[in-house]
Amino acid sequence: xxxxxxxxxxxxxxxxxxxxxxxxxxxxxxGRDVSVETVRLYDLDYKGCRSCFACKRxxxxxxxxxxxxDGLAPLLERALRADALVIASPIYLMDVTGAVRSLxxxxxxxxxxYEAGYRTVAPRRIPxxxxxxxxxxxxxxxxxxxxxxxxxxxxxxTPPRRICACDTYQFERYDDYVVEVFSExxxxxxxxxxxxxxxxxxxxxxxxTAENLAR
Ligand SMILES: Cc1cc2nc3c(=O)[nH]c(=O)nc-3n(C[C@H](O)[C@H](O)[C@H](O)COP(=O)(O)O)c2cc1C
Numbered sequence: 001x002x003x004x005x006x007x008x009x010x011x012x013x014x015x016x017x018x019x020x021x022x023x024x025x026x027x028x029x030x031g032r033d034v035s036v037e038t039v040r041l042y043d044l045d046y047k048g049c050r051s052c053f054a055c056k057r058x059x060x061x062x063x064x065x066x067x068x069x070d071g072l073a074p075l076l077e078r079a080l081r082a083d084a085l086v087i088a089s090p091i092y093l094m095d096v097t098g099a100v101r102s103l104x105x106x107x108x109x110x111x112x113x114y115e116a117g118y119r120t121v122a123p124r125r126i127p128x129x130x131x132x133x134x135x136x137x138x139x140x141x142x143x144x145x146x147x148x149x150x151x152x153x154x155x156x157x158t159p160p161r162r163i164c165a166c167d168t169y170q171f172e173r174y175d176d177y178v179v180e181v182f183s184e185x186x187x188x189x190x191x192x193x194x195x196x197x198x199x200x201x202x203x204x205x206x207x208x209t210a211e212n213l214a215r
Pocket of ligand 1: 009010011013014015016017090091092093094095133134135136168169170
């Protein structure tokens with residue numbers, strides 16, 4: 001059994017990377033025969049969907065799959081072989097990062113055919129977990145955008161589980177940046193008190209996902 005974590009943050013040691021790590025540690029803590037690997041989207045060279053529609057061409061060998069051969073192609077193949085998928089993203093301008101959008105265009109759109117009911121041709125209805133990190137508080141998370149993306153994921157695979165880290169600490173040294181709209185002190189307090197709980201939620205989701213797969 002293999003769980004694939006896709007990290008859509010450019011920062012190697014950022015909040016999203018920490019949530020991914022917590023999830024992976026949760027998987028390991030289950031002590032089951034389930035491997036977990038994290039791939040960083042920003043290490044790959046690729047673009048979003050080119051609208052070639054090869055994935056929807058009648059009788060084509062590549063029907064239901066993205067046929068573009070670039071840095072994302074091996075990851076798309078692995079995602080289809082994985083037993084569970086984790087998609088992690090910081091929120092940029094009230095949505096997932098462009099790297100994650102480009103990924104889901106190329107993963108979800110081919111699998112969601114134009115046949116009746118937009119029949120999905122995903123090889124299996126695997127479980128999916130979405131990990132998000134964001135500057136805003138939980139009350140202000142961009143629900144319409146995340147709901148829409150998750151509806152698509154749910155249609156193609158299964159309705160995903162959502163885990164968020166909010167009110168994130170963004171800079172190593174706040175003094176070096178112009179920040180008037182929120183307080184470093186409040187951010188630090190949140191990071192010390194609430195972020196560990198959010199990491200724990202990611203850890204627990206990792207453990208539960210591994211346990212469910214091994215059942
Ligand atoms: C280009 C850019 C746009 C952002 N837009 C938002 C936003 O719309 N809403 C929000 O809550 N946070 C926003 N943020 C903050 C990040 O989502 C937040 O700091 C996140 O935890 C960063 O993850 P990382 O540490 O993995 O890079 C933005 C950050 C950047 C760099």
